[in-house]
Amino acid sequence: MSEVREKAALAKKAAAIMNRMTTDQKNSALLAMADALVNEHASIAAANELDITRGRENGTSESLLDRLKLNEQRIGAIADGLRQVAELPDPVGQVLDSGERLNGLHITKISVPLGVIGMIYEARPNVTVDAAGLCLKTGNSVVLRGGSAAIESNRKVVEVLRSALAQTDLPADAIQLIEDPNRSSVDEMLKLNGLLDVVIPRGGASLIRNVVENATVPVIETGAGICHTYIDQSGDPEMASDIAFNAKVQRPSVCNSMETLLVHEAFAAGHLRSIADRLLAAHVEIRGCQRTCALIPEAKNATDADYATEYNDYILNIRIVDDLNEALAHIGQFGTMHSECIVTENAGQAARFLQAVDAAAVYHNASTRFTDGFEFGYGAEIGISTQKLHARGPMGLPALTSTKFLISGNGQIRG
Amino acid sequence: MSEVREKAALAKKAAAIMNRMTTDQKNSALLAMADALVNEHASIAAANELDITRGRENGTSESLLDRLKLNEQRIGAIADGLRQVAELPDPVGQVLDSGERLNGLHITKISVPLGVIGMIYEARPNVTVDAAGLCLKTGNSVVLRGGSAAIESNRKVVEVLRSALAQTDLPADAIQLIEDPNRSSVDEMLKLNGLLDVVIPRGGASLIRNVVENATVPVIETGAGICHTYIDQSGDPEMASDIAFNAKVQRPSVCNSMETLLVHEAFAAGHLRSIADRLLAAHVEIRGCQRTCALIPEAKNATDADYATEYNDYILNIRIVDDLNEALAHIGQFGTMHSECIVTENAGQAARFLQAVDAAAVYHNASTRFTDGFEFGYGAEIGISTQKLHARGPMGLPALTSTKFLISGNGQIRG
Structure with missing residues (x-):
């Protein structure tokens, strides 16, 4: 089995556990993740240095290298982001609508996690943590596929986050990192219907175009802005x-x-x-x-x-x-x-x-x-949707949820 | 230009007009469509008879022919469906959220039409009218691609509906019927990003699979139910x-x-x-x-x-x-x-x-x-979504809307 399919299957199994985690359990895990990042800042910075060195050898511009750079201060800011997400209201489990029909059926519409979210993005390793935090807060599993320029940083960061989860009620498998640097691993993610519930691309126009044109998994298109x-x-x-x-x-x-x-x-x-x-x-x-x-x-x-x-x-x-x-x-x-x-x-x-x-x-x-989730008062942002389905504009936590109807009866049948 | 692209472009132009139609204008048009169907029941039944005859010659089963059949009574029932949609609340133009930020920006989130909806469906000609009614009520244009078994019926029905619209404030071009019976016309619709805002398939598993696997336009997957x-x-x-x-x-x-x-x-x-x-x-x-x-x-x-x-x-x-x-x-x-x-x-x-x-x-x-829009009290149903994005379960009129942020300021710039 390929790395992508294997990790997506683990994420899907973990999603069934994530789905029943309470707000407190999820928030505790986010705080544990934040603490772990701070505690491990030195090893994360060391892994990041490998990416920086390789980037410089490959002729990456200094401005891009600066965006890639992780140091103690930046890692602290990323950890603070997780703590802020922990303080936001939990959008899962809300009763969105409720009523009784004439036949006595009680119908309740509630918010639920999406399930497994595939994130496909480019260089900056802070997206790895931000996306993981937002997906876990909303009861989802996440399959992360970052750019190869940040692979050492992402690998270390995900290792730290998963180790932190292992000390909490949340399953470590709720965070998966695809390490295969080949484009084929992206293409495989795009066709993983049944394992991924949605794919969210974040990056330049060509990355987004590739996702939109090739995905059979539902996509939330983000970012392109003329x-x-x-x-x-x-x-x-x-x-x-x-x-x-x-x-x-x-x-x-x-x-x-x-x-x-x-x-x-x-x-x-x-x-x-x-x-x-x-x-x-x-x-x-x-x-x-x-x-x-x-x-x-x-x-x-x-x-x-x-x-x-x-x-x-x-x-x-x-x-x-x-x-x-x-x-x-x-x-x-x-x-x-x-x-x-x-x-x-x-x-x-x-x-x-x-x-x-x-x-x-x-x-x-x-x-x-x-146009920004923070400026709009959402306290977080998973991206800015430029499509009309599901979510449009800056996406806060509710954009990472779906809904479910719960119907209770006492033997109703349809005539 | 192909039939599909030409008609989708006309639908998009019409969508800009549909977008500013009032609830009264839309409801009047729905009632005019209903009246026209009743007035033209004989010519519609005659066109339908051509489909029935051809179907019988091709060995179509009597049970399928019965589903295809239109007579005065059934046309009356379809027209009544339009009248019921006219009586439903208009989901467009609702203020979904509103507030003022500390910097004085007023941000209002409103519901808006999706734009142009592509409907891909199989035989039954009542879907032609139902879909047109629901899409117009929600301020959208619709591009209809029904099954070839009902082509004569659909052509006549759409002709009647468009003639009715021409007597109202709504643009007749808001309803388009793709007449090309080849599968290639479906495939073309699936790639019409920029002209179609969403494609909704209604039909058997293979129709839906084809749409999900080949569409680059966002899809609302419906119907498959194990x-x-x-x-x-x-x-x-x-x-x-x-x-x-x-x-x-x-x-x-x-x-x-x-x-x-x-x-x-x-x-x-x-x-x-x-x-x-x-x-x-x-x-x-x-x-x-x-x-x-x-x-x-x-x-x-x-x-x-x-x-x-x-x-x-x-x-x-x-x-x-x-x-x-x-x-x-x-x-x-x-x-x-x-x-x-x-x-x-x-x-x-x-x-x-x-x-x-x-x-x-x-x-x-x-x-x-x-599990049905009418049983759930929505008064209408465009289909039953089996995906998690945008809409899940029975879809009433709000599933055919998107949102838009309106932001008013007095010169705010970002610091």
Whole structure:
């Protein structure tokens, strides 16, 4: 039996135990996991150093190596994350609906764990701990498949977490790490219907596309974000500049940052130059439509391929539009249904934008950078769903649950 | 452009209009559709007669032809179904959550239409109307791909429905029928990411398997039901007999009927013979485990393949088990997470069964035949989900909605 199938089967067995763990049992385990990470910080950092060294030999950039890096302080922060998850309310076992039918049947709808969650992600080893913590809190087992660049770190971290679980009521097998670095192990996970209940990809566009295109297991698609800010004719110039600058520059590498700025022509005439100056001063490369290039000679020409690209970088498309309709059409064509914003003082235009834009999060007069489980007050985030089924937008703990109907009778049969 | 892509694109355009239709506008349209079906009953019956004639020439069984048949009375009943959907509450536009963050951002979570729903189903033309009604009520467009055996009926019905819509505020293009009878048109639908937001298959196991295995569009899996009834040692003999008989015989062709009866050995010794007699008298073929065959000589030997088959017919597997654990293990191995039942007077055993069985609907002392949107009080049913994401069990109107976050600020940026 392959590593993937064997570990998924162990996770499924453990899920039947996880399913009946109480909130206290789960929280105790999360705290034990946090303590173990802190206690073992030195051995984790040593394993991480192997990944760093190999990465440096392979020519990995220093910025990526920094994201991969684990030290005592970072391990402490990751452990604190587990402690915070322990303090969140348990979404499992809630009565969501309850009633008696005329025939006397009592029907109760309760929240239950999903079962076994497959996580497929890239480098950062903190995701290993975060995902394990969120899945266990919600009574699930998890099969982790991280990127090979962090394999030594992930192996050590999972060993520490499983050892910690062995001292608790939770089954250690509820956390599984796939160590096979080949892409075939991902492909196998994607077809494990009957063992995995859902697969959640976290990573770049190509990782997510591979999962969506090849999975037969249900998927929660996350993350791809081609986000727009549209500045309406009546947008407040200072607010518009602040929001556009924040959405692009505050953290360009994340999915809720802005990739394209759409500007009403009447606003652009008076104010686009100063917004562009501020962006250029922050080393943002501007790619513009013809009208933008006429106003901003520093801009390169933007192509449809540019509008369809999630840069995650200091690059911004700017397109001047005739009106809200043209902005809506652009977003409909190039948006990924993640986060979209209108800056306007006109309530009617704002209402129309909020209604018409089909995205997980639609903003009026605020930066798209707020699309985040913590910013939304969930206390945790397993990812940001860009699909419409099951969960949409930032996913907190309830996104890791399903439901079940319990029906009690006294011999009812159907006539 | 292919028929599928062209019609899906029209449906997507129409979805942007559907999305802003009010409850009154949608209900008026449903009533207009109902009236049109009644007014056009003769032309619909004439088109249906072409399907019936062709089916009879092709050797279709009379029972299948009966399911295909449309006459004035049946068309009237289908129209009444639309009128009932019009009376149901509109699940779209509900405020699901709302609050203000410390930074002053107002975040509101509302229910919205899914967008464009692809329905892939088999023969019965009533599904064409039911699905169109449910999708339109929830503000969606629908792309219908029915079985070729009902193509003349479906074509006429959709023509009538679209003509009716043309007299209302709703866009006629919100209802699309794929007429291409080739399997390739189904396969094309399954890959239409960006145009279809979800695909819902309704039909036999092979249709559903094809959809699950080949779709890149998100799927709501429905219908496959290998349902069990477990009679515990302490089960009331008369109640157990009634529930088992009802679950198997009342309507064997549907997904919530029983395929395997599990019986505690202590119960079997005293009561299985009389239950078997009742089933045999109703012309149920029994396939049993070794112990069952010893008690019921009329039984054939049951194989694992039998336990894994959804008969939808007058055939029943019976297996005698040592205890609840063995029953749970059997259900875990062969169940399809649809509907499972325990018959027992022991509250502890019942509680354990309800907790441990991982299925959409778990029953204590009632027939599995109740798993149904109408029986659950939803007033409608788009199908019974056997997956854990998005919706599980009978799906009413809310299963055809998604959510969206609306965020209003006054210039908030992220620090």
